[in-house]
Amino acid sequence: MSLYAVIMAGGSGTRFWPLSRRERPKQFLAIGTRRTLIEETLSRLSPLIPKERALIVAGEGHVPVLRSLLDDPWIVTEPCARNTAPCVGLAAIHLLRSDPLAVMAVLPSDHHIEDAAAFRRLVAAAAERALAGEIVTLGIRPNRPETGYGYIHYNREDTQATSKGVEVCAVRRFVEKPPRAVAERYLSEGGYLWNSGMFFFTAARVLSDIHTFLPALGAALDRIAAVLGTSDEVRVTEAEFAALESISIDYGVMEHADRVRVIPADMGWNDVGHWAALADFGVADSLGNVGADGDEVVIVDAHENIVRSGRRLLALVGVSHLVVVDTDDALLICHRDRVQDVRRVVTRLETDGRDDLL
Amino acid sequence: MSLYAVIMAGGSGTRFWPLSRRERPKQFLAIGTRRTLIEETLSRLSPLIPKERALIVAGEGHVPVLRSLLDDPWIVTEPCARNTAPCVGLAAIHLLRSDPLAVMAVLPSDHHIEDAAAFRRLVAAAAERALAGEIVTLGIRPNRPETGYGYIHYNREDTQATSKGVEVCAVRRFVEKPPRAVAERYLSEGGYLWNSGMFFFTAARVLSDIHTFLPALGAALDRIAAVLGTSDEVRVTEAEFAALESISIDYGVMEHADRVRVIPADMGWNDVGHWAALADFGVADSLGNVGADGDEVVIVDAHENIVRSGRRLLALVGVSHLVVVDTDDALLICHRDRVQDVRRVVTRLETDGRDDLL
Numbered sequence A, B: 001m002s003l004y005a006v007i008m009a010g011g012s013g014t015r016f017w018p019l020s021r022r023e024r025p026k027q028f029l030a031i032g033t034r035r036t037l038i039e040e041t042l043s044r045l046s047p048l049i050p051k052e053r054a055l056i057v058a059g060e061g062h063v064p065v066l067r068s069l070l071d072d073p074w075i076v077t078e079p080c081a082r083n084t085a086p087c088v089g090l091a092a093i094h095l096l097r098s099d100p101l102a103v104m105a106v107l108p109s110d111h112h113i114e115d116a117a118a119f120r121r122l123v124a125a126a127a128e129r130a131l132a133g134e135i136v137t138l139g140i141r142p143n144r145p146e147t148g149y150g151y152i153h154y155n156r157e158d159t160q161a162t163s164k165g166v167e168v169c170a171v172r173r174f175v176e177k178p179p180r181a182v183a184e185r186y187l188s189e190g191g192y193l194w195n196s197g198m199f200f201f202t203a204a205r206v207l208s209d210i211h212t213f214l215p216a217l218g219a220a221l222d223r224i225a226a227v228l229g230t231s232d233e234v235r236v237t238e239a240e241f242a243a244l245e246s247i248s249i250d251y252g253v254m255e256h257a258d259r260v261r262v263i264p265a266d267m268g269w270n271d272v273g274h275w276a277a278l279a280d281f282g283v284a285d286s287l288g289n290v291g292a293d294g295d296e297v298v299i300v301d302a303h304e305n306i307v308r309s310g311r312r313l314l315a316l317v318g319v320s321h322l323v324v325v326d327t328d329d330a331l332l333i334c335h336r337d338r339v340q341d342v343r344r345v346v347t348r349l350e351t352d353g354r355d356d357l358l
Helices: A037-045 A060-069 A084-098 A116-131 A180-189 A203-213 A214-223 A233-243 A249-254 A277-283 A336-351 B038-043 B060-069 B084-100 B116-131 B180-189 B203-213 B215-227 B232-245 B249-254 B275-281 B336-351
Strands: A004-007 A056-057 A074-078 A102-108 A137-139 A153-159 A165-174 A192-202 A260-265 A297-300 A307-308 A312-318 A322-324 A328-334 B001-007 B054-059 B075-078 B102-108 B134-138 B151-161 B166-173 B192-203 B260-265 B298-299 B306-308 B314-315 B320-324 B330-335
Touching: A004 A037, A004 A084, A004 B102, A004 B166, A037 A056, A037 A060, A037 A102, A037 A116, A037 A180, A056 A060, A056 B260, A060 A074, A060 B084, A074 A084, A074 A312, A084 A203, A084 A249, A102 A116, A102 A203, A116 A137, A116 A192, A116 A260, A137 A153, A137 A203, A165 A214, A165 B306, A180 A192, A180 B060, A180 B102, A192 A249, A192 A260, A192 A322, A203 A214, A203 A249, A214 B001, A214 B203, A214 B260, A260 B102, A277 A307, A277 A336, A277 B330, A297 B306, A297 B336, A312 A322, A322 A336, A322 B102, A322 B275, A322 B330, A328 A336, A328 B060, A336 B298, A336 B314, B001 B038, B038 B060, B038 B102, B038 B116, B054 B060, B054 B084, B075 B084, B084 B102, B084 B166, B084 B203, B084 B215, B084 B314, B102 B116, B102 B203, B116 B260, B134 B151, B134 B203, B151 B180, B180 B192, B192 B203, B192 B260, B203 B215, B203 B249, B215 B232, B275 B306, B275 B320, B275 B336, B306 B336, B314 B320, B330 B336
Parallel strands: A004 A056, A004 A102, A056 A074, A137 A260, A297 A312, A307 A322, A312 B330, A328 B314, B001 B054, B001 B102, B054 B075, B134 B260, B298 B314, B306 B320
Antiparallel strands: A102 A192, A137 A192, A153 A165, A153 A192, A165 A260, A322 A328, B102 B192, B134 B192, B151 B166, B151 B192, B166 B260, B320 B330
């Protein structure tokens, strides 16, 4: 079996402004970690998947930062962002050119996983089942009624064990981000997992399913595959991508496919979705203030703040539940319960034409 | 009559950190004003007292900043800070050398006064009475039970009017900063004014009173006066000041002197005592956020914050009642009700030997 990682690095998230910018979105930042999230993502795959078999799909604009962070990265560029289904299909045709038996571990580039050994054990188990023709996902056991994730309803009665003893369960259905009341019911009923966005299948299987469920994308991928390695590759890829609709692999393929399974995963997963997530895995002082290594902070009766200071000393006096992010040209002060609204700042800056701050 | 302003610029306040530093205390900053507070102080005296008759008493270390801000300032330097009585005495002997009839308007360098015309009218009235041999103060009508100021208990029955129709009242006594309950009683009883720290007397009268009530200071001033203009001036002034006790003119002289009067003053006075004072005279947006001209601030559901941004854009999301002060090397975030504790940050920095931030 040849197991490849397909690292999706096309995200251009705005929720980590002002640290994240167009040129340097979240996956290229060290957020609560020593190295950048994409470096951590590649590093935790080793030795199961060496970097030579880690294909990174990213926008053209992010190639320079990828090259600066990683040693000789293997990059396939997307001409434009069209969500995950075109991204996965593009990776599949690239892999199939050299390896008809390629197994793909499709992974986000910007998640945090505490227990890398557990993660690799689950990846190996998922790849084993993918090689046997299944589509496998990793599902995170929920610990709160989160409304920001999709859920996977699975069948605990229909569970098998891999050769390494990992339990692989049948998927009943994928559920889009639920309202609060529904999320609470999922949590109390059990049988639901968070959709981690990590998928495993052979390149051949996913391409076949794309042709079945997303025929326009399948045809476009065929036309791109026909010119890979020729002087027409860039032009054709650009033209085909421009005409594609944006659709996720979950919604476009997984929800309709058969033989889809999920592995319940306990590995300290965190999708680092917004600044408040730092409190989940950062190091807190005795008053619950979470900062980064090397930050210079003077605390006077301040508690439960999340701080990312820049080159300046930061003094907090009598304040609590703030997120403070200081950069050279912009400073964010946000209530911890309002981190989702950071994107409203970005929208305002876009409206104001402040490209220098985006 | 020759009326002189004596501007006390020796303060080294820490409550406006991180904007104020040892080299540039509050009086040399523009706080809620277009120009620095000391420039505003000199400017509002004109044309009643031209700058040629405005004597500034400051520490040696602040002479450069004074020269950079003001056009050819008249400066007398204090060798060390010994509170206001030695400062006033030193100014008096300097004035008496050239003008035996000098009337002194002793004024802080770092207050804000909204109505400069009203202020000059009161200064002129106070000077008229000072020339007649009285000690006159300006007293501010209190509008809250402030515990941070001294009070003046005055006799409304014993009121006279000056030639310009300004009411001048007899002082019953000076009161030190009262506890909250006492301040509330003063406010409800009436008959109390805030001590503004603005005093008027002839140089001859105050020197005479200093000799009476503070004989050690009087003798020291005599020894300095004997060498003014000689090569011994600096050495003698330094030696005498080093040996003096720190004492305020209020406590050391005014409380004991006779013929002390107070003019109730309505002129939009603000002592700019801490960051929260900006809310009293700054310009607020519709959500009560107070900022400075030229600040770049993006507000998303944030209200009643006091902001002093630096070169960075500042984004506030869902926060309220904060004081945010951004400088090149330090950033303060403080609850509005805790501005008195900013000095605790300064103390911490002193303990840590962070002279670069002091």
